[in-house]
Amino acid sequence: MKIVKTLxxxxxxxxxxxxxxxxxxxxxxxxxxHPDGYPTVTAVQHMGKLLEERTDGRxxxxxxxxxxxxxxxxxxxxxxxxxxxxxxxxxxxxxxxVEETKVISLPYVFKSVxxxxxxxxxxxxxxxxxxxxxxxxxxxxxxxGGSRSFYNKVKPIKSIDDLAGMKVRVMQxxxxxxxxxxxxxNATPMPYGEVYSAIQTGVIDGAENNWxxxxxxxHYEVAGYYTLDQHLIVPEVLVxxxxxxxxxxxxxxxxxxxxxxxxxQVMRDLWVAREKASEEKVRAAGVEVIxxxxxxxxxxxxxSVYEKHVTSDKLKDLVARIRATD
Numbered sequence: 193m194k195i196v197k198t199l200x201x202x203x204x205x206x207x208x209x210x211x212x213x214x215x216x217x218x219x220x221x222x223x224x225x226h227p228d229g230y231p232t233v234t235a236v237q238h239m240g241k242l243l244e245e246r247t248d249g250r251x252x253x254x255x256x257x258x259x260x261x262x263x264x265x266x267x268x269x270x271x272x273x274x275x276x277x278x279x280x281x282x283x284x285x286x287x288x289x290v291e292e293t294k295v296i297s298l299p300y301v302f303k304s305v306x307x308x309x310x311x312x313x314x315x316x317x318x319x320x321x322x323x324x325x326x327x328x329x330x331x332x333x334x335x336x337g338g339s340r341s342f343y344n345k346v347k348p349i350k351s352i353d354d355l356a357g358m359k360v361r362v363m364q365x366x367x368x369x370x371x372x373x374x375x376x377x378n379a380t381p382m383p384y385g386e387v388y389s390a391i392q393t394g395v396i397d398g399a400e401n402n403w404x405x406x407x408x409x410x411h412y413e414v415a416g417y418y419t420l421d422q423h424l425i426v427p428e429v430l431v432x433x434x435x436x437x438x439x440x441x442x443x444x445x446x447x448x449x450x451x452x453x454x455x456x457q458v459m460r461d462l463w464v465a466r467e468k469a470s471e472e473k474v475r476a477a478g479v480e481v482i483x484x485x486x487x488x489x490x491x492x493x494x495x496s497v498y499e500k501h502v503t504s505d506k507l508k509d510l511v512a513r514i515r516a517t518d
Contacts, residue, residue, distance in 0.1 A: 235459035274435030344398025
């Protein structure tokens, strides 16, 4: 019965989307791995409403949430070739493609979420968005990804020693792999959608992510320990296929860019509320949340990560400018 209801709901949603799409001259297909109602999904839907209003219904956005179009690695490739028009993704998977994204994926590069906002809303953020263009993407806006912390099914993590030998899932990024190695853990890159079963079956011991992702994915059901070390504050990015972008008029391009910018604050407001609700739900479920942790040794262990990945003068300059930003 549950499967029938799910299929019926999906069919109704498809009909509704098709009806909306028929009314628009151009419908942009957008991908997100997160579920419906997640702040990033709602933000792009809001962007679509703004775009439809501002173009008198000529431009629309059809959002495919819950990884309907594939996991991030696959959708990034599809976006480059114009199969997908818009894509909300983590910056981590772009690290090996867009060099500048390495900097904002570095552990402890941001002092706080407010500091990250100041940096990404300013000239440094615009510079990094522009860096996507030569690789086949148009960077439109940065969304929040929260602060990422470790969770696992084995034991409370209170120190670096507790991580020794643990199998921890990370995004498919060399920086994330090297971060885990520096902390003494065994990094296991894998798609986000495979993490739940991997923890459940013991393929990995745990992973790392923010409150909303830990909760919405159901990972808290199989990982009973969450350590608030906040090793990463990594913004997420909304990109558009350069192929799709070039098909638009200059006016429509401006409308898309402005609607994306205007969706950022909506996303941030939703994020704050979602973080609080997710934390309450996780704590109520009995997950042990570890807050008594000395971050200094974790931060000191990252020196090797910076030495390996911040090698060019361009990246060194970006790190210095981020750190100098108040």
